[in-house]
Amino acid sequence: MKARRQSVILDVVREQHVRSQEQLRRRIRGAGFDVTQATLSRDIRELGLVKGGPEGAYQAPPRAETNGHTPTSVFQRALASQLRRIDRVQQLVLLRTGLGHAQSLCALLDGAGLPDVVGTLAGEDTILIITPDTRRARGLVKRLEEMSNT
Numbered sequence: 150m151k152a153r154r155q156s157v158i159l160d161v162v163r164e165q166h167v168r169s170q171e172q173l174r175r176r177i178r179g180a181g182f183d184v185t186q187a188t189l190s191r192d193i194r195e196l197g198l199v200k201g202g203p204e205g206a207y208q209a210p211p212r213a214e215t216n217g218h219t220p221t222s223v224f225q226r227a228l229a230s231q232l233r234r235i236d237r238v239q240q241l242v243l244l245r246t247g248l249g250h251a252q253s254l255c256a257l258l259d260g261a262g263l264p265d266v267v268g269t270l271a272g273e274d275t276i277l278i279i280t281p282d283t284r285r286a287r288g289l290v291k292r293l294e295e296m297s298n299t
Contacts, residue, residue, distance in 0.1 A: 151192075151252070152252040152255065152256040152271065153182075153252075153271075154177065154182045154184065154192065155195070155256070156256060156259060157177050157180045157182060158173065158177055158189075158192055158193075158196060158198075159196060161176045161177060161180075162198060162207040162208065162209050166206040167206050167207050168200075168204065168205055168206050170186060170189050170190065170193070173189060173207065174189055177189075193207070196209065197209075220257070220260040220261045220262065221261045221262075223257055223260075223261075224254075224260065224296075225296045225297075227253070227254050227257050228254065228257075228293065228296050228297045229297050231246045231247055231250040232244060232245070232246060232254075232293075232297045233245040233247060233274075235290055235293055235294060237286050237287065237290050239283050240279065240280045240281065240282050240286045241277060241278070241279060241286065242277075242280060242286050242289055242290055243275060243276070243277055244275070244276040244278065244293070245274060245275055246274050246275070246276065247274065249273055249274070250274065251271040251274050251275055252271045252272075252273075254271070255269050255270075255271035256271075258276065258278070263289070263292070265280050265281060265285040265286075265289050266278055266279075266280065266289070267279045267281055
């Protein structure tokens with residue numbers, strides 16, 4: 150829930166000029182997340198959002214690097230340590246992780262921006278990845294297997 154909420158917050162501040170926490174709270178409420186001001190403040194701090202630019206709006210940290218590492222390399226390291234199993238059913242790819250690791254790994258997967266990933270959904274130990282078709286799902290499985298064996 151937290152990872153999804155924070156992903157929505159990042160999407161909102163990247164797509165819209167949000168100048169206050171109240172504006173941000175209203176926008177994410179429209180996406181189904183009704184949060185308190187304290188929770189929103191904590192999310193803003195954890196996400197590293199800062200106010201700036203000519204509009205004085207919240208700005209997200211750049212996507213390209215995280216602590217000197219690309220999002221793909223951070224995802225690859227997490228995948229290697231947390232992935233337990235990969236299954237594919239037609240255009241759906243299912244990742245099994247250790248208990249409690251699926252949501253954080255899914256957030257890293259979303260941030261890595263892998264091609265052919267249409268959408269993701271995470272539980273406690275399972276990530277569902279939706280791809281456009283069976284062929285691309287097979288290619289994604291192969292790529293994930295290669296990434297997890299490093």
